[in-house]
Amino acid sequence: MTKKTEEHIIIIPGIKLNIPKKAKIRENIIKINRNYISTLLGLLHQVNNEYTIIPYKDIYKPKPGDYVVGIVVNYAPNGWIIELGTYTKGFLPAQDYIRDKKFNPKEVELSEYIKVGDIIGARVVEANRYSYFLLSTRGEAKDKMSKYLGVLKNYYVIKVSSTKLPRIIGKKGSMIKTIKKKIDGDLVIAQNGVILYKGDYNNYLLLKRIINFIVFKTFAAGLTNAVASMLGVELEEGEGDE
Template structure:
Protein backbone atom coordinates (compact mmCIF):
# COMPACT_ATOMS: atom_id res chain seq x y z
CA UNK A 1 0.00 0.00 0.00
CA UNK A 2 1.12 3.54 -0.66
CA UNK A 3 -0.08 6.80 0.95
CA UNK A 4 -3.63 7.70 0.03
CA UNK A 5 -4.59 4.26 -1.14
CA UNK A 6 -8.05 3.04 -0.21
CA UNK A 7 -7.92 0.11 2.22
CA UNK A 8 -11.54 -0.54 3.06
CA UNK A 9 -14.98 0.89 3.20
CA UNK A 10 -17.33 0.49 6.12
CA UNK A 11 -17.27 -0.20 9.80
CA UNK A 12 -13.72 -1.18 10.64
CA UNK A 13 -11.39 -0.11 13.40
CA UNK A 14 -8.75 2.37 12.36
CA UNK A 15 -5.32 0.97 13.25
CA UNK A 16 -1.89 2.53 13.02
CA UNK A 17 -0.78 4.28 9.83
CA UNK A 18 -4.33 4.64 8.52
CA UNK A 19 -6.97 7.33 8.60
CA UNK A 20 -10.71 7.42 8.13
CA UNK A 21 -12.64 9.90 6.08
CA UNK A 22 -16.29 9.66 5.01
CA UNK A 23 -16.46 6.05 6.15
CA UNK A 24 -13.47 5.03 4.08
CA UNK A 25 -10.10 4.00 5.43
CA UNK A 26 -6.91 5.06 3.70
CA UNK A 27 -3.26 4.23 4.17
CA UNK A 28 -0.82 7.00 5.10
CA UNK A 29 2.46 5.25 4.41
CA UNK A 30 4.18 2.59 2.32
CA UNK A 31 3.51 -0.72 3.95
CA UNK A 32 1.68 -3.99 4.10
CA UNK A 33 -1.97 -4.19 5.18
CA UNK A 34 -2.88 -6.27 8.17
CA UNK A 35 -6.42 -7.13 9.26
CA UNK A 36 -6.95 -8.41 12.78
CA UNK A 37 -10.07 -8.50 14.96
CA UNK A 38 -11.95 -5.88 12.98
CA UNK A 39 -9.03 -3.44 12.97
CA UNK A 40 -7.17 -2.50 9.81
CA UNK A 41 -3.62 -1.33 10.13
CA UNK A 42 -0.63 -0.82 7.90
CA UNK A 43 2.77 -2.20 8.82
CA UNK A 44 5.23 0.38 7.46
CA UNK A 45 8.17 -0.69 5.30
CA UNK A 46 10.04 2.54 5.86
CA UNK A 47 10.03 5.39 8.31
CA UNK A 48 11.56 7.10 11.32
CA UNK A 49 11.73 5.58 14.80
CA UNK A 50 9.03 6.92 17.07
CA UNK A 51 9.66 6.02 20.73
CA UNK A 52 7.01 3.99 22.56
CA UNK A 53 6.80 3.44 26.31
CA UNK A 54 8.26 0.05 27.18
CA UNK A 55 10.48 -0.24 24.11
CA UNK A 56 13.98 -1.53 24.73
CA UNK A 57 16.33 0.80 22.87
CA UNK A 58 20.08 1.21 22.51
CA UNK A 59 21.40 4.74 22.98
CA UNK A 60 24.72 6.50 22.76
CA UNK A 61 25.55 9.16 25.34
CA UNK A 62 26.05 12.46 23.57
CA UNK A 63 25.74 15.18 26.21
CA UNK A 64 25.35 16.03 29.89
CA UNK A 65 22.56 18.01 31.51
CA UNK A 66 22.94 19.23 35.12
CA UNK A 67 21.34 16.07 36.49
CA UNK A 68 20.94 13.82 33.49
CA UNK A 69 22.54 12.35 30.39
CA UNK A 70 21.37 12.99 26.84
CA UNK A 71 21.33 9.98 24.54
CA UNK A 72 21.05 9.58 20.81
CA UNK A 73 18.39 6.96 20.10
CA UNK A 74 18.31 7.28 16.30
CA UNK A 75 15.16 9.36 16.42
CA UNK A 76 14.24 12.99 15.89
CA UNK A 77 13.60 13.13 19.64
CA UNK A 78 16.41 13.24 22.15
CA UNK A 79 16.37 10.82 25.04
CA UNK A 80 17.13 11.74 28.63
CA UNK A 81 18.51 9.36 31.24
CA UNK A 82 18.39 10.55 34.85
CA UNK A 83 21.81 10.58 36.50
CA UNK A 84 20.24 9.65 39.84
CA UNK A 85 20.14 6.08 38.56
CA UNK A 86 23.95 5.97 38.65
CA UNK A 87 25.04 8.32 41.41
CA UNK A 88 25.06 6.63 44.84
CA UNK A 89 22.18 7.82 47.05
CA UNK A 90 24.44 9.52 49.60
CA UNK A 91 26.01 11.82 47.02
CA UNK A 92 24.32 14.79 45.41
CA UNK A 93 23.61 14.51 41.73
CA UNK A 94 24.31 18.20 41.34
CA UNK A 95 27.83 18.25 42.78
CA UNK A 96 29.08 14.98 41.35
CA UNK A 97 31.01 14.85 38.09
CA UNK A 98 28.62 12.93 35.87
CA UNK A 99 31.41 11.79 33.53
CA UNK A 100 32.69 9.61 36.37
CA UNK A 101 29.72 7.30 35.99
CA UNK A 102 28.91 7.46 32.30
CA UNK A 103 30.96 9.17 29.62
CA UNK A 104 30.14 10.56 26.22
CA UNK A 105 30.21 7.86 23.57
CA UNK A 106 29.19 5.02 25.84
CA UNK A 107 26.46 2.68 24.68
CA UNK A 108 23.51 1.88 26.91
CA UNK A 109 20.56 -0.49 26.70
CA UNK A 110 17.57 1.29 28.18
CA UNK A 111 13.84 1.16 28.32
CA UNK A 112 11.59 4.05 27.33
CA UNK A 113 9.88 5.12 30.56
CA UNK A 114 7.93 8.12 29.38
CA UNK A 115 7.27 9.64 26.02
CA UNK A 116 4.89 11.92 24.23
CA UNK A 117 5.46 13.65 20.95
CA UNK A 118 5.77 17.08 22.53
CA UNK A 119 8.78 16.35 24.72
CA UNK A 120 11.95 14.31 24.82
CA UNK A 121 11.83 10.63 25.72
CA UNK A 122 12.71 9.65 29.28
CA UNK A 123 14.75 6.47 29.60
CA UNK A 124 15.45 4.17 32.50
CA UNK A 125 18.09 1.53 33.12
CA UNK A 126 16.48 0.15 36.26
CA UNK A 127 15.41 -3.23 35.04
CA UNK A 128 16.75 -6.66 34.25
CA UNK A 129 19.22 -6.85 31.37
CA UNK A 130 19.50 -3.09 31.02
CA UNK A 131 22.68 -1.09 31.40
CA UNK A 132 26.02 -0.35 29.86
CA UNK A 133 27.32 -2.27 26.85
CA UNK A 134 31.03 -3.05 26.81
CA UNK A 135 32.97 -4.29 23.77
CA UNK A 136 31.13 -5.72 20.81
CA UNK A 137 30.02 -3.71 17.85
CA UNK A 138 27.08 -1.48 17.16
CA UNK A 139 25.32 -1.53 13.82
CA UNK A 140 22.45 0.56 12.62
CA UNK A 141 19.57 -0.67 10.47
CA UNK A 142 16.30 0.79 9.26
CA UNK A 143 14.02 0.88 12.35
CA UNK A 144 11.00 -0.19 10.28
CA UNK A 145 12.71 -3.54 9.69
CA UNK A 146 13.20 -4.36 13.38
CA UNK A 147 9.99 -6.42 13.78
CA UNK A 148 11.14 -8.63 10.92
CA UNK A 149 14.58 -9.07 12.43
CA UNK A 150 13.05 -10.18 15.72
CA UNK A 151 10.61 -12.46 13.93
CA UNK A 152 7.70 -14.32 15.44
CA UNK A 153 8.45 -14.62 19.16
CA UNK A 154 12.07 -13.79 18.43
CA UNK A 155 12.53 -16.66 15.97
CA UNK A 156 14.75 -14.78 13.54
CA UNK A 157 17.14 -13.20 16.02
CA UNK A 158 17.32 -16.41 18.05
CA UNK A 159 18.30 -18.29 14.91
CA UNK A 160 21.14 -15.86 14.21
CA UNK A 161 22.21 -16.05 17.86
CA UNK A 162 22.23 -19.84 17.79
CA UNK A 163 24.03 -20.22 14.49
CA UNK A 164 26.77 -17.67 15.17
CA UNK A 165 27.05 -18.01 18.92
CA UNK A 166 27.00 -14.22 19.23
CA UNK A 167 25.27 -12.22 21.88
CA UNK A 168 22.86 -9.89 20.11
CA UNK A 169 20.78 -7.11 21.60
CA UNK A 170 18.21 -5.58 19.29
CA UNK A 171 17.07 -2.07 20.10
CA UNK A 172 13.63 -1.12 18.79
CA UNK A 173 15.24 2.07 17.46
CA UNK A 174 17.35 0.31 14.83
CA UNK A 175 20.59 0.04 16.78
CA UNK A 176 21.87 -3.49 17.22
CA UNK A 177 24.70 -4.62 19.44
CA UNK A 178 26.65 -7.77 18.57
CA UNK A 179 29.35 -9.48 20.54
CA UNK A 180 30.82 -12.77 19.48
CA UNK A 181 33.70 -15.02 20.40
CA UNK A 182 35.66 -13.95 17.34
CA UNK A 183 35.34 -11.11 14.81
CA UNK A 184 34.54 -13.58 12.04
CA UNK A 185 31.36 -14.68 13.77
CA UNK A 186 30.40 -11.06 14.38
CA UNK A 187 30.90 -10.42 10.66
CA UNK A 188 28.64 -13.32 9.86
CA UNK A 189 25.92 -12.14 12.24
CA UNK A 190 26.12 -8.65 10.76
CA UNK A 191 25.86 -10.05 7.26
CA UNK A 192 22.76 -12.03 8.21
CA UNK A 193 21.17 -8.95 9.80
CA UNK A 194 21.88 -6.88 6.69
CA UNK A 195 20.26 -9.57 4.57
CA UNK A 196 17.16 -9.52 6.76
CA UNK A 197 17.05 -5.73 6.48
CA UNK A 198 17.23 -5.79 2.70
CA UNK A 199 14.76 -8.58 2.15
CA UNK A 200 12.44 -7.92 5.08
CA UNK A 201 9.25 -8.07 3.05
CA UNK A 202 9.92 -11.42 1.37
CA UNK A 203 8.49 -14.68 2.63
CA UNK A 204 10.42 -17.75 3.75
CA UNK A 205 13.25 -15.56 5.00
CA UNK A 206 13.99 -17.53 8.17
CA UNK A 207 14.77 -20.63 6.10
CA UNK A 208 16.97 -18.67 3.73
CA UNK A 209 18.94 -17.13 6.58
CA UNK A 210 19.39 -20.53 8.17
CA UNK A 211 20.83 -22.10 5.02
CA UNK A 212 22.98 -19.03 4.38
CA UNK A 213 24.46 -19.16 7.88
CA UNK A 214 25.12 -22.89 7.67
CA UNK A 215 26.84 -22.59 4.30
CA UNK A 216 29.00 -19.68 5.43
CA UNK A 217 30.01 -21.41 8.63
CA UNK A 218 31.06 -24.53 6.79
CA UNK A 219 33.08 -22.59 4.21
Protein backbone atom coordinates in the same frame (compact mmCIF):
# COMPACT_ATOMS: atom_id res chain seq x y z
CA MET B 1 13.26 -18.08 -4.33
CA THR B 2 10.86 -16.20 -2.14
CA LYS B 3 7.81 -14.37 -3.42
CA LYS B 4 5.47 -11.75 -2.02
CA THR B 5 2.36 -13.32 -0.54
CA GLU B 6 -0.99 -12.52 -2.11
CA GLU B 7 -2.33 -10.77 0.97
CA HIS B 8 0.46 -8.17 0.71
CA ILE B 9 -0.58 -5.27 -1.50
CA ILE B 10 1.67 -2.23 -2.03
CA ILE B 11 -0.02 0.81 -0.55
CA ILE B 12 0.63 4.49 -1.31
CA PRO B 13 -0.25 7.33 1.13
CA GLY B 14 -3.78 8.55 0.52
CA ILE B 15 -5.08 5.38 -1.13
CA LYS B 16 -8.60 4.40 -0.07
CA LEU B 17 -8.42 0.94 1.47
CA ASN B 18 -11.01 -1.66 0.81
CA ILE B 19 -11.58 -2.66 4.42
CA PRO B 20 -14.88 -3.98 5.80
CA LYS B 21 -16.65 -1.72 8.29
CA LYS B 22 -16.37 -4.13 11.22
CA ALA B 23 -12.63 -4.70 10.74
CA LYS B 24 -10.16 -3.57 13.36
CA ILE B 25 -7.67 -1.05 12.07
CA ARG B 26 -4.24 -0.67 13.58
CA GLU B 27 -1.17 1.37 12.74
CA ASN B 28 -0.88 3.81 9.86
CA ILE B 29 -4.53 3.79 8.81
CA ILE B 30 -6.83 6.77 9.38
CA LYS B 31 -10.48 7.44 8.67
CA ILE B 32 -11.47 10.44 6.58
CA ASN B 33 -15.04 10.92 5.31
CA ARG B 34 -16.00 7.31 6.19
CA ASN B 35 -13.08 5.99 4.14
CA TYR B 36 -10.07 4.18 5.51
CA ILE B 37 -6.92 5.81 4.18
CA SER B 38 -3.32 4.72 4.44
CA THR B 39 -0.85 7.31 5.68
CA LEU B 40 2.42 5.62 4.71
CA LEU B 41 4.07 3.80 1.87
CA GLY B 42 4.16 0.10 2.63
CA LEU B 43 2.27 -3.14 2.43
CA LEU B 44 -1.29 -3.79 3.60
CA HIS B 45 -1.21 -6.65 6.04
CA GLN B 46 -4.25 -8.58 7.18
CA VAL B 47 -4.38 -10.98 10.08
CA ASN B 48 -7.88 -12.36 10.74
CA ASN B 49 -9.96 -9.21 11.01
CA GLU B 50 -7.12 -6.81 11.78
CA TYR B 51 -5.60 -4.56 9.17
CA THR B 52 -2.32 -2.72 9.38
CA ILE B 53 0.23 -1.15 7.07
CA ILE B 54 3.75 -2.53 7.28
CA PRO B 55 5.69 0.64 6.52
CA TYR B 56 8.49 0.75 4.00
CA LYS B 57 10.16 3.37 6.16
CA ASP B 58 8.96 4.66 9.48
CA ILE B 59 10.30 6.77 12.29
CA TYR B 60 10.71 5.03 15.64
CA LYS B 61 8.26 6.29 18.25
CA PRO B 62 9.27 5.17 21.76
CA LYS B 63 6.67 3.73 24.09
CA PRO B 64 7.03 3.42 27.88
CA GLY B 65 8.77 0.14 28.67
CA ASP B 66 10.73 -0.11 25.41
CA TYR B 67 14.34 -1.27 25.69
CA VAL B 68 16.56 1.14 23.75
CA VAL B 69 20.27 1.53 23.14
CA GLY B 70 21.81 4.91 22.48
CA ILE B 71 25.02 6.85 22.54
CA VAL B 72 25.72 9.62 25.07
CA VAL B 73 26.10 12.90 23.21
CA ASN B 74 26.04 15.54 25.92
CA TYR B 75 25.86 16.31 29.61
CA ALA B 76 22.91 18.09 31.18
CA PRO B 77 23.25 19.66 34.66
CA ASN B 78 21.53 16.63 36.21
CA GLY B 79 21.97 13.85 33.70
CA TRP B 80 23.00 12.72 30.24
CA ILE B 81 21.54 13.39 26.80
CA ILE B 82 21.36 10.24 24.72
CA GLU B 83 21.01 9.97 20.96
CA LEU B 84 18.62 7.16 20.06
CA GLY B 85 18.57 7.59 16.29
CA THR B 86 15.03 8.91 16.24
CA TYR B 87 13.39 12.32 15.98
CA THR B 88 14.34 13.47 19.46
CA LYS B 89 16.85 12.47 22.12
CA GLY B 90 16.61 10.64 25.40
CA PHE B 91 17.42 11.96 28.87
CA LEU B 92 18.92 9.74 31.58
CA PRO B 93 18.73 11.43 35.01
CA ALA B 94 21.94 11.20 37.02
CA GLN B 95 20.03 10.24 40.15
CA ASP B 96 18.59 7.22 38.36
CA TYR B 97 22.02 5.92 37.36
CA ILE B 98 24.07 6.85 40.41
CA ARG B 99 21.45 5.56 42.88
CA ASP B 100 22.65 7.62 45.79
CA LYS B 101 19.98 9.18 47.97
CA LYS B 102 22.35 11.98 48.94
CA PHE B 103 23.14 12.74 45.31
CA ASN B 104 23.92 16.40 44.74
CA PRO B 105 24.48 17.51 41.15
CA LYS B 106 26.75 20.36 42.33
CA GLU B 107 29.25 17.98 43.91
CA VAL B 108 29.23 15.16 41.36
CA GLU B 109 31.31 15.11 38.20
CA LEU B 110 29.06 13.29 35.71
CA SER B 111 31.90 12.24 33.40
CA GLU B 112 33.25 10.03 36.20
CA TYR B 113 30.22 7.77 35.74
CA ILE B 114 29.29 8.01 32.05
CA LYS B 115 31.34 9.78 29.40
CA VAL B 116 30.21 11.31 26.12
CA GLY B 117 30.51 8.54 23.52
CA ASP B 118 29.54 5.68 25.86
CA ILE B 119 26.84 3.29 24.75
CA ILE B 120 23.90 3.02 27.12
CA GLY B 121 21.13 0.48 27.34
CA ALA B 122 17.99 1.78 29.04
CA ARG B 123 14.25 1.44 29.33
CA VAL B 124 11.91 4.24 28.23
CA VAL B 125 10.01 5.53 31.26
CA GLU B 126 8.08 8.32 29.64
CA ALA B 127 7.75 9.09 25.96
CA ASN B 128 6.58 12.64 26.56
CA ARG B 129 5.98 14.30 23.25
CA TYR B 130 7.00 17.73 24.45
CA SER B 131 10.53 17.04 25.60
CA TYR B 132 13.26 14.42 25.55
CA PHE B 133 12.23 10.83 26.29
CA LEU B 134 12.84 9.97 29.93
CA LEU B 135 15.07 6.91 30.31
CA SER B 136 15.94 4.68 33.22
CA THR B 137 18.63 2.06 33.84
CA ARG B 138 16.84 0.58 36.85
CA GLY B 139 15.32 -2.71 35.80
CA GLU B 140 12.55 -4.44 37.64
CA ALA B 141 13.35 -7.68 39.44
CA LYS B 142 11.92 -9.86 36.65
CA ASP B 143 13.37 -7.77 33.82
CA LYS B 144 15.21 -10.15 31.45
CA MET B 145 17.17 -7.24 30.05
CA SER B 146 18.42 -6.03 33.44
CA LYS B 147 21.97 -7.11 32.68
CA TYR B 148 21.92 -4.98 29.53
CA LEU B 149 20.92 -1.80 31.38
CA GLY B 150 23.60 0.79 31.94
CA VAL B 151 26.92 1.27 30.17
CA LEU B 152 27.58 -1.44 27.57
CA LYS B 153 31.19 -2.10 26.64
CA ASN B 154 32.96 -4.18 23.97
CA TYR B 155 29.94 -4.71 21.77
CA TYR B 156 29.73 -4.61 17.99
CA VAL B 157 26.89 -2.30 16.95
CA ILE B 158 24.62 -2.73 13.92
CA LYS B 159 21.99 -0.07 13.26
CA VAL B 160 18.90 -0.84 11.23
CA SER B 161 15.56 0.86 10.77
CA SER B 162 13.18 -0.02 13.62
CA THR B 163 10.60 -1.12 11.02
CA LYS B 164 12.85 -4.03 10.04
CA LEU B 165 13.01 -5.43 13.58
CA PRO B 166 9.85 -7.56 13.39
CA ARG B 167 11.43 -9.33 10.42
CA ILE B 168 14.79 -9.77 12.19
CA ILE B 169 13.02 -11.27 15.22
CA GLY B 170 10.55 -13.29 13.15
CA LYS B 171 7.22 -14.79 14.01
CA LYS B 172 7.42 -15.89 17.68
CA GLY B 173 11.17 -15.28 17.51
CA SER B 174 11.72 -17.85 14.76
CA MET B 175 14.29 -15.80 12.84
CA ILE B 176 16.42 -14.84 15.83
CA LYS B 177 16.35 -18.45 17.08
CA THR B 178 17.60 -19.62 13.67
CA ILE B 179 20.41 -17.04 13.73
CA LYS B 180 21.41 -18.00 17.27
CA LYS B 181 21.77 -21.64 16.21
CA LYS B 182 24.74 -20.71 14.06
CA ILE B 183 26.03 -17.56 15.71
CA ASP B 184 26.90 -17.98 19.34
CA GLY B 185 27.66 -15.05 21.59
CA ASP B 186 25.73 -12.26 23.18
CA LEU B 187 23.08 -10.88 20.85
CA VAL B 188 20.87 -8.02 22.02
CA ILE B 189 18.13 -6.30 20.00
CA ALA B 190 16.94 -2.86 21.10
CA GLN B 191 13.58 -1.55 19.93
CA ASN B 192 15.08 1.57 18.38
CA GLY B 193 16.79 -0.58 15.76
CA VAL B 194 20.19 -1.13 17.42
CA ILE B 195 21.61 -4.66 17.41
CA LEU B 196 24.49 -5.39 19.77
CA TYR B 197 26.75 -8.39 19.43
CA LYS B 198 29.58 -9.60 21.62
CA GLY B 199 31.56 -12.51 20.30
CA ASP B 200 33.82 -13.69 17.52
CA TYR B 201 34.68 -11.10 14.82
CA ASN B 202 33.93 -13.54 11.97
CA ASN B 203 30.55 -14.26 13.48
CA TYR B 204 29.92 -10.53 13.64
CA LEU B 205 30.66 -10.22 9.92
CA LEU B 206 28.30 -13.12 9.17
CA LEU B 207 25.61 -11.55 11.37
CA LYS B 208 25.98 -8.24 9.58
CA ARG B 209 25.63 -9.96 6.21
CA ILE B 210 22.50 -11.77 7.33
CA ILE B 211 20.94 -8.65 8.77
CA ASN B 212 21.59 -6.75 5.53
CA PHE B 213 20.01 -9.66 3.68
CA ILE B 214 16.89 -9.47 5.88
CA VAL B 215 16.71 -5.68 5.55
CA PHE B 216 16.71 -5.91 1.73
CA LYS B 217 14.13 -8.68 1.79
CA THR B 218 11.78 -7.22 4.40
CA PHE B 219 8.74 -7.62 2.18
CA ALA B 220 9.44 -11.18 1.07
CA ALA B 221 7.77 -14.25 2.55
CA GLY B 222 9.62 -17.37 3.64
CA LEU B 223 12.54 -15.36 4.91
CA THR B 224 13.39 -17.64 7.85
CA ASN B 225 13.80 -20.58 5.49
CA ALA B 226 16.02 -18.50 3.21
CA VAL B 227 18.21 -17.41 6.15
CA ALA B 228 18.36 -20.97 7.47
CA SER B 229 19.60 -22.26 4.11
CA MET B 230 22.11 -19.41 3.98
CA LEU B 231 23.45 -20.35 7.39
CA GLY B 232 23.26 -24.07 6.71
CA VAL B 233 20.94 -24.56 9.66
CA GLU B 234 18.19 -27.17 9.59
CA LEU B 235 14.83 -26.00 10.85
CA GLU B 236 12.73 -28.17 13.10
CA GLU B 237 9.08 -28.82 12.39
CA GLY B 238 6.89 -25.81 13.10
CA GLU B 239 9.76 -23.38 12.82
CA GLY B 240 10.07 -20.95 9.92
CA ASP B 241 7.27 -19.40 7.93
CA GLU B 242 5.22 -20.68 5.04
